[in-house]
Amino acid sequence: MLQLAFENPAEVMPSIRPLLDxxxxxxxxxxxxxxxxxxxxxxFDLGKLFAVSAKVDxxxxxxxxxxxxxxxxxxxxxxxxxxxxxVHPDHRSGSIGARLIRFAETCAxxxxxxxFLWHCRAGTKLAEVLESHGYAPVDTVVMxxxxxxx
Numbered sequence: 001m002l003q004l005a006f007e008n009p010a011e012v013m014p015s016i017r018p019l020l021d022x023x024x025x026x027x028x029x030x031x032x033x034x035x036x037x038x039x040x041x042x043x044f045d046l047g048k049l050f051a052v053s054a055k056v057d058x059x060x061x062x063x064x065x066x067x068x069x070x071x072x073x074x075x076x077x078x079x080x081x082x083x084x085x086x087v088h089p090d091h092r093s094g095s096i097g098a099r100l101i102r103f104a105e106t107c108a109x110x111x112x113x114x115x116f117l118w119h120c121r122a123g124t125k126l127a128e129v130l131e132s133h134g135y136a137p138v139d140t141v142v143m144x145x146x147x148x149x150x
Contacts, residue, residue, distance in 0.1 A: 010038070
């Protein structure tokens with residue numbers, strides 16, 4: 001049976017490290033994965049970050065971490081933005097991902113968010129799913145490695 005839960009990410013991250021590593025191996029960048037658990041705790045304590053989990057038989061099989069903050073151009077607009085969304089490959093055939101997304105939206109709204117931004121790779125199934133659920137592309141994110149001292 002599936003259970004969705006609101007979580008403090010700093011409390012659950014150490015116990016799900018294999019799941020985090022699997023996520024990084026699948027969608028991470030070209031640098032090592034070394035999350036700062038104390039930063040996650042600080043942001044959670046400030047009410048700026050939370051996680052939701054999907055548990056099957058008490059075991060976390062998926063999660064989403066979400067940052068919540070007033071928009072710097074208009075603090076009356078509170079933005080929620082995902083930090084990570086992952087469901088173990090063995091559990092992707094059902095509705096866990098969609099249910100995590102909806103639950104994250106509900107929790108973000110309860111924290112005052114009026115808009116939700118999802119960060120995902122362009123052209124992926126997730127991008128298609130989000131667009132089919134009312135999300136629209138608004139920005140393109142690009143990344144470049146900077147070399148210090150140049």
